[in-house]
Amino acid sequence: MSVAPYLATPMPVVRRMLELANVKPGEVVYDLGCGDGRIVITAAKEFGAFGVGIEIRKDLALKAMRAVEEAGLSDRVKIINANFFDVDVSDADVVTLYLTTSANMKVRPKLERELKPGARVVSHEYEVPGWTPILVDKFVENERYRFLTHKIILYRMPQP
Ligand SMILES: C[S@@+](CC[C@H](N)C(=O)[O-])C[C@H]1O[C@@H](n2cnc3c(N)ncnc32)[C@H](O)[C@@H]1O
Secondary structure (H helix, E strand, C coil), X not given: CCCXXXXXXXXXXXXXXXXXXXXXXXXXXXXXXXXCCHHHHXXXXXXXXXXXXXXXXXXXXXXXXXXXXXXXXXXXXXXXXXXXXXXXXXXXXXXXECCCHHHHHHHHHHHHHHCCCCCEEEEECCCCCCCCCXXXXXXXXXXXXXXXXXXXXXXXXXXX
């Protein structure tokens, strides 16, 4: 079941999310609901990570798979066309989210169950209800148009 509609995270925000999560070479980054794959592709291309993108919509998953191939990243990025509630994410060092507050509420027990201590969760715009962030960033995408402000919220496991 889809828990959020498709809307892409702008590329400057993608980079900022991965910077704030301190993604390091060799780490594993999951994007739950990966859309066109831009977050996991950027994590691999610019941060040296391994990426796993999970996307329920077949058209978007196919688009993401094509983008991975075109970027020559097939050995570093895997796209899975599935419901992310059905996919184990326990090898993640970093999980990225751009869903909704209610979707984050639903995914929270899964993350608490599966993620290892020290894993980071970085969410674009929406909080994970009940968790205490270690950082909340207001990122201005374009200084000339200050209304393009994005909230980026960073968490570290374990959480109560
Ligand atoms: C707001 S978009 C974010 C796309 C991408 N993460 C980004 O930031 O550019 C949310 C995505 O989650 C996908 N999605 C929603 N529920 C899902 C589920 N249960 N399993 C996998 N994907 C899901 C939607 O199809 C959509 O592409």
